[in-house]
Amino acid sequence: MAGSKIIGALEIGTSKISVLVAEVIDAYRLNIIGRATVANTGIKKGRIEDPRAVSRCLHEAIAEAEKVSGINLKSIYLSISGSHLQGRKQIGKAQISHMAKLVTEHDVNRANEEAKRHAIDEGRVYVQFMRNPYLIDGSPVDEPYSCKGSEIQANYWAVDADEGILKEPIQVINSFMVKVDEIFLGSIASAQSVATDDEKAAGLLVIDIGAGTTDYVLYHDRYVLQTGVFDIGGDHITNDLSIAFRIAWESAENIKIQHGKAIASGTSSEDWVWMMGDLSIGDRKLPLRSIQRIINSRLEELFMMVRRSVIDVIEQQDMQCKVVLCGGVTNMTSIETLASNVLKMPVTVGRNPDWLIPELQKPELSTVVGLLQFAFADASGDIKDEPKSKGGLLGKVSSFLTR
Amino acid sequence: MSAGISNTQTWGRLFRRVLLPIFLVLTLISVGGFYYNRWIRGYYNEQANLETKPLGPEFFIRVDTNGSSSPDEVYTWVDYNAQTTLMAVNAVDMQQMLEARGHVKRAEITKEFPDELRIQLYERQPILALATQEAGSDIIFWGVDAEGVVFKPIQENFVAEMRLPFLDGIALDAIEDGVTEIVGVTSVYELLSNAKLNLYHYFQDIRTISLEQFYFGEPELGSIIITRGDTYKKVIFATQGLSDQIERFRELLTISGDRELDLTQEIDFSINQDVIIRKASEE
Structure with missing residues (x-):
């Protein structure tokens, strides 16, 4: 392990906290040496409501990951979610200054700066700028250098967050002497794990349905066109069941996991589900069709909201878009059929990369796996940039002689 | 027997010199x-210390301004x-600190996680310099923008480089950084700009017009514009009612322009009577 770089990824979700610790062996090899998933309390709709409870769960998760890996985490990549995140397109223009009208680095920098210069409301902080193709005199180009034209336009999809809400998880993480190196949107991190570059190039909508929030990201030509978050997730389904049948939240959660189905078909009004009660209330039987209808209604509403958000951009770009679902709720039976019916696009449930062990291929771990991939990409980039040192006595003598 | 004693001593020595220090070090x-x-x-604590100062990568500040302030100056502010x-x-807080500076009209602070803070300064652009001097000290040039707001002292070489007209003789007591508005300054600016366009034969280089305190005689008389052109070498203003006087000056310039009164050397608005125009031959 000596000489290798340690990276960490952390997702503080509504229902669980996931940590992955990995060792970067070289620019192309990664070894996951520690992982922990701990049930979380204290978060609602992506926002910390009970810092002490979150702190306890986070402590447990970090301690377990550190114990397994045998190292002390110093910094991590963090994913964020919640409706406080706002995305918008930002553009910046610059006249090309070269005499022969060739785009130079100076022009590109000026356009980039102009695009990023837009002031945001007080109390908000930019968390991610995702570059879209440059436009040279209105024509899109990936690499603008040495192109000819009179005006360059830089395009970004910029996401900003509420500073107060963003501080909450950072402060809790910092209290364990762990730094937050980078922040990524949950949807972007999930997409990194479940989607390939080719899929992103063809047009892809990734929907990550977690317990408290649903995040989506729309790609075209490998660029992020749009992101969004709804404060609706699996917990809302549980809540609906709990209210509809007047049962405890935990019982509703169990029924959702065991008998939940996104499409209410293939069941008759004679099908019942037995809920094991305790001595005071006894066992109860619940109609299976009603359970499925409740789940179906909530998920249908959610997919309709996503469709309404992205349909304009999809039509504007004339995309043949495909959908990949991920997140814990995608464990539900027939969810891809329902999504396909509502979104009117081909839908699949995403899988994490094959090189991971089966435990890490669960759809609810897509975000933390994607985060780790981003951390690896940055760390391996650093490793590539570092000059190779010649070790050993021979290397020292050689470097002395060549000095 | 002697071998047994020797073994005990050896073991004792071994314990004292090797095992005990190792034990103590491990315990420590x-x-x-x-x-x-x-x-x-913070481990083993039931609750982590939430008051801990946030950690994170050190950030850098990118300063963008339309004025003359340097990044180092901004870091200090x-x-x-x-x-x-x-x-x-x-x-x-940072925005308030910057906007408390008179010359900063507006400041925008943007954070980009993890390590960038952008400061966009919209500084007041000086159209005139206001010269003040207290006894025994150097002249201080204050910037005055088109709205008449007086702001921070500007460098003398900046005044010279930008060829700013400078005013002298405005009541000094009222001047405070960033709060004082001089009534009529906008009119002066418009006047000078118009004159530059319409009366270019009188004011070949209108930006070099200077206003100076008319000290000889009675100080309360007011201010003087000394032009570097051939005509109107002196234009004297009273301290009060600057706007009215400027309007009269504007009319006079028009008349002078029409009649080509090249010999007119001095216009005095400070006298309560009508404007007195002295010609070169009268001096």
Whole structure:
């Protein structure tokens, strides 16, 4: 392990906290040496409501990951979610200054700066700028250098967050002497794990349905066109069941996991589900069709909201878009059929990369796996940039002689 | 028997010199480790210390301005501390600190996680310099923008480089950084700009017009514009009612332009009567 770089990824979700610790062996090899998933309390709709409870769960998760890996985490990549995140397109223009009208680095920098210069409301902080193709005199180009034209336009999809809400998880993480190196949107991190570059190039909508929030990201030509978050997730389904049948939240959660189905078909009004009660209330039987209808209604509403958000951009770009679902709720039976019916696009449930062990291929771990991939990409980039040192006595003598 | 004593002594020596120190060192390490984890890392605490100062990568400030302020100056004004982190910076406080400076019309602070803080300054652009001097000290040039707001002292070489007209003789007591508005300054600016366009034969280089205190005689008489052109070498203004006087000056310039009164050397608005125009032959 000596000489290798340690990276960490952390997702503080509504229902669980996931940590992955990995060792970067070289620019192309990664070894996951520690992982922990701990049930979380204290978060609602992506926002910390009970810092002490979150702190306890986070402590447990970090301690377990550190114990397994045998190292002390110093910094991590963090994913964020919640409706406080706002995305918008930002553009910046610059006249090309070269005499022969060739785009130079100076022009590109000026356009980039102009695009990023837009002031945001007080109390908000930019968390991610995702570059879209440059436009040279209105024509899109990936690499603008040495192109000819009179005006360059830089395009970004910029996401900003509420500073107060963003501080909450950072402060809790910092209290364990762990730094937050980078922040990524949950949807972007999930997409990194479940989607390939080719899929992103063809047009892809990734929907990550977690317990408290649903995040989506729309790609075209490998660029992020749009992101969004709804404060609706699996917990809302549980809540609906709990209210509809007047049962405890935990019982509703169990029924959702065991008998939940996104499409209410293939069941008759004679099908019942037995809920094991305790001595005071006894066992109860619940109609299976009603359970499925409740789940179906909530998920249908959610997919309709996503469709309404992205349909304009999809039509504007004339995309043949495909959908990949991920997140814990995608464990539900027939969810891809329902999504396909509502979104009117081909839908699949995403899988994490094959090189991971089966435990890490669960759809609810897509975000933390994607985060780790981003951390690896940055760390391996650093490793590539570092000059190779010649070790050993021979290397020292050689470097002395060549000095 | 002697061999037995010798063995006991050897074992005792071994214990004292090797095993005991090793035991003590190990004990120290484990106790130290326990307290390190407990107090420093916050482990074994039921609740983590949420008041801990946020950690994070050190951030850098990117300053963008339409004025002359340097990044180093801005760092000083916002009390920049390289040891702090982006999330620990209070952007509202920073904005207020900057906007409290007279020459800063507006400041926008933008944070980009993890390590960039952008400061966009919209500085007041000086159209005139206001010269003040207290006894025994150097002349201070204050910038005055088109709205008549007086702001921070500007460098003398900046006044010269930009060839700013400078005013002297405005009541000094009222001048405070960033709060004083001089009534009529906008009119002066418009007048000079118009004159530059319409009366270019009188004011070949209108930006070099200077206003100076008319000290000889009675100081309360007011101010003087000394032109560097051939005509109107002196234009004297009273302290009060600057706007009216400027309007009269504007009319006079028009008349002079029409009649080509090249010999007119001095216009005095400070006298309560009508404007007195002295010609070169009368001096």
